[in-house]
Amino acid sequence: MSERLQKVIANSGITSRRKAEKLIEAGNVKVNGKVVRELGTKVTSFDEVKVHDVPIEKEQPVYYVLHKPRGVISSISDDKGRKTVIDYFDEVKQRIYPIGRLDYDTSGILLLTNDGEFAHQLMHPKYQIDKEYIVKTKGIPSKADLQSFYQGIQSEGERLKAKHVKIMSTDPKKQTAILKVILHQGKNRQLRRMFEAIQTPVDKLKREKYGFLTTEQLQPGDYRPLTPHEIKQLKVLANENC
Structure with a gap:
């Protein structure tokens, strides 16, 4: 074959x-x-x-979910000597790498694998995998501001869009807000750039869900292998949306 x-x-x-x-x-x-x-x-x-x-040697494919802490690089190495997500996988022999990335100051769910085809399917926007974030902002965005997220915000030559955005709570006294945002895209610093564009900078950012997966029962820095059923579900989800 x-x-x-x-x-x-x-x-x-x-x-x-x-x-x-x-x-x-x-x-x-x-x-x-x-x-x-x-x-x-x-x-x-x-x-x-x-x-x-x-x-090259063909490795047995492996799949992991990590609860990435803040202050960690989503890369296999860093020329500045900062901690990377790979540092949490000392006991894993396969040469794994993250599927997409989370910013240095962003926490939450991150998938890692050595299966290139699987990684490609999940990263490409055409497969439309929901990625759900909880955002704390400095300032309270208006409805008009958030409407622009659906239409798309031009930033550094790219059009950044959200599938869904909702204000969960606000604190008028502290002038902060908590929002839920769902993305299909995975552009570099996407949410931070989008909120900066409406002059409501991000204070804290966490990815809560990747498709149907969450960081439930995983503390920051903890990881677990995906189950065969979860791997199959992700592949089905990607194929359904392509």
């Missing part, structure tokens, strides 16, 4: 499928000793695939 080269690389746990495509186009991938740059290339289990001249 043959599979696309970028999928094979992603399934090895080295990187995501999107980054695997960039590696191929850059000439960093060899199949049976020859550089391959064509993204449509297919390989079998009998072919030798090397990335940066290092043979």
